[in-house]
Amino acid sequence: MTxxxxxxxxxxxxxxxxxxWHAGGPAYAALADALRAAVLAGTLPPHTRLPSERELAAALGVSRTTTTAAYHRLRDLGFAASRTGSGTVTVLPRPAPVAGPAGTRERAGDAPVPDPPPGAGRADLVDLSQATPPAPPQLHAAYARALEALPDYLASGGYEPLGVPALRAAVARRCTERGTPTTPDQVLVTTxxxxxxxxxxxTFLRPRDVALTQSPTYVHAVQALRDAGARVAGVPVPPADGPRAAPFDVELLESTVRRLRPRLVYLVPDFHNPTGRSLTPAERVAVRHVADRHGVTVVADETLSELALDGPGGGPAGDDDVPPPLAGDGASPHVVTVGSASKAFWGGLRIGWVRAHPDVLAQLARTRAAVDIASPLLEQLAVAELLGVRAQVLAGRRALLRERRDTLVAALREHLPAWTVAAPPGGLCVWAGLGRPLAQAFAAAAAAEGVLVNAGPTLTPDGGSADRVRLTFTRDPAELERAVPRLARAWARVS
Incomplete structure (x- = not known):
């Protein structure tokens, strides 16, 4: 079947x-590895027609023999298929079948077939590109309590365009506890x-408007800005390690705002994805002043804010180690906060929120009416319950992530001593320095070894950070320990 x-x-x-993509070794193998890594990472979706062998060879400056051999290797590995009249099309390999006699695989009703080539399947893949912690043990009980509360809502149509009142109140309480006085009418629940x-x-951007982000930053935020038609520019975030460690340059941010006149600025102020650094209290005040002076909307992404891992002196973190909100006392109408249950609790909940002036929320609600109207009601009730036992949930979450971070950092330092590997004080990822601008070639080689990582340039709006890779530490410690020797083999291939 084609x-x-x-x-x-x-x-x-x-x-x-x-x-x-090419840092040594056979060019066709490196090219095939790079394309395979893109398919596995989702940046090159299945059912995409690739350029012809001749077109790709001309664009990359390689021989047609190289692209022909690379496409042939992709087909052998199960990541591409040929279709008459449509050239070479990306696909995902078939799921790994049940083990049969040595050297074969069996499927129900099928005769044994030869083992696939090494790395062809996805069953043994270790994904260090997604920051998705497992669900906490309190999740099931939260859903049970949400089901008990559900009858109170069944007489209605089930739509709450601004969010379930219980959840809006719970989010407002947490914002107030952290230092930003908030009322429920300043909270909009999102999916x-x-x-x-x-x-x-x-809501805020029109085609050709400028949006400003940190560079590097959360890749899907950049995509959301571009999908709205914006031109995205970046302000550098120095890594938190090595000789280039430096404060976040708020003066550079302001001069860029003055020059480019962006309609929106997107920042991750706490345990920044991917560098792990947080804005200082003075930097937070300065950012608010920039927003007010220039009338630009600053979006503070606080999805990682609760995930402090280290307290003073390097001990385990608690609530007192959560950074103060970028919104400060909440007086600035130009600072908007985005929060989420995905990282603090569980990604499967698909519940987030916006904290902003009620006039801003009214604008967002009008935009939303054409998209999805409202978020799932049961999940909102479950998140409200989890916020009620937030301290207990987060204590376990921080301990789990701290252990996994330390496992990954120790293994990287042992197997890849030439890298610069700092232990971030919070968040979900390590921003490792390679010492050489080989991030994309390394990511492709790592995928060939069965490990997915994020190359630095894919996390920037300008293609920078070619000497960095992002490695998440949300997987089980055994998986992390299994992944690092593979990363060392991949590094040996490209370096």
Whole structure:
């Protein structure tokens, strides 16, 4: 059966996608590895028609023999298929079948077939590209209590466009506890933080407007801004380690705002994804002044704010170690906060929120009416319950993440001593320095070894950070320990 074609990758798009894909070894193998890594990471979706062998060779400056051999390798590994009249199309490999006799695999009703080539399947893949912690033990009880509360809502139509009152009140209480006085009418519930970012981008941005972000930053935030038609520019975030460690340059931020006149500025102020650093109290005040002086909307993404891992002196963190809100006392109408249950509690809940002036929330609600009307009611009730036992949930969450962070950092330092690996004081990822601009080639080689990582350039609006990779530590410690020797083999291949 030939695969359908849903989209097409242009030669120029392939060049942007692959970046610095070749750092040594056979060019065809490196090219195939880079394309396979893109498919596994989701940046090159299945059912995408690839450029012809001739077009890709011309765009990359390689021989057609190289692209022909790379496509052949992709097909052998199960990541591409040929379709008459449509060229080479990306696909995902078939799920790993049940083990049979040595050297074979069996499927129900099928004769044994030969083992796939190494790395072809996804069953043994270790994904260090997604920051998705497991559910806490309190989740089931929260859903049970939510079901008990559900009858109170069954007589209604089930739509709460601004959010369930119980959840809006719980979010407002937590904002107030952290130092930003908030009332429920300043909270809009969304279907996750990504939905909140898309609503903000769709409300504040028009095609060709400028949006400003930190660089590097959360990749899906950049995509949301671009999907709204914005031109995205970046302000550098120095890494929190090594000789380049430096404060966040608020003066540079303001000069960029003055020069480019952005309609929206997106910041991750706490345990920044991916560098792990947080804005100081003085930097937070300075950012608010920039927002007010220039009348620009600053979106503070606080999805990681509760995930402090280290307290004073390096001990375990508690609530007192959560950074203060970027919104401060909440007086500035230009600072908007995005929060989420996904990282603090569980990604499967798909519940987020926006904290802003009621006039801003009214604008967002109008934008939302054409998208999804309201978020799932039961999940909102469950998140309200989890916020009620937040201290207990987060104590376990922080301990689990601290252990996994330390496991990954120790293994990286042991197996890859030439890298710069700092233990972030919070958040969900390590921003590792390679010492050489080989991030994209390394990410492709790592995928070939069965580990997914994020190359630095994919996390920037300008293609920078080519000497950095992001490694998340949300997986089980055994998986983390299994992944690092594979990363060392991949590094040996490209370095």
């Amino acid at each position: 695969p359908p074609v849903h989209r097409q990758l242009s030669p120029a798009g392939a060049v942007r996608l692959l970046g610095a 996750g933080a990504q939905h909140a970012l898309a609503l903000l981008a769709g």
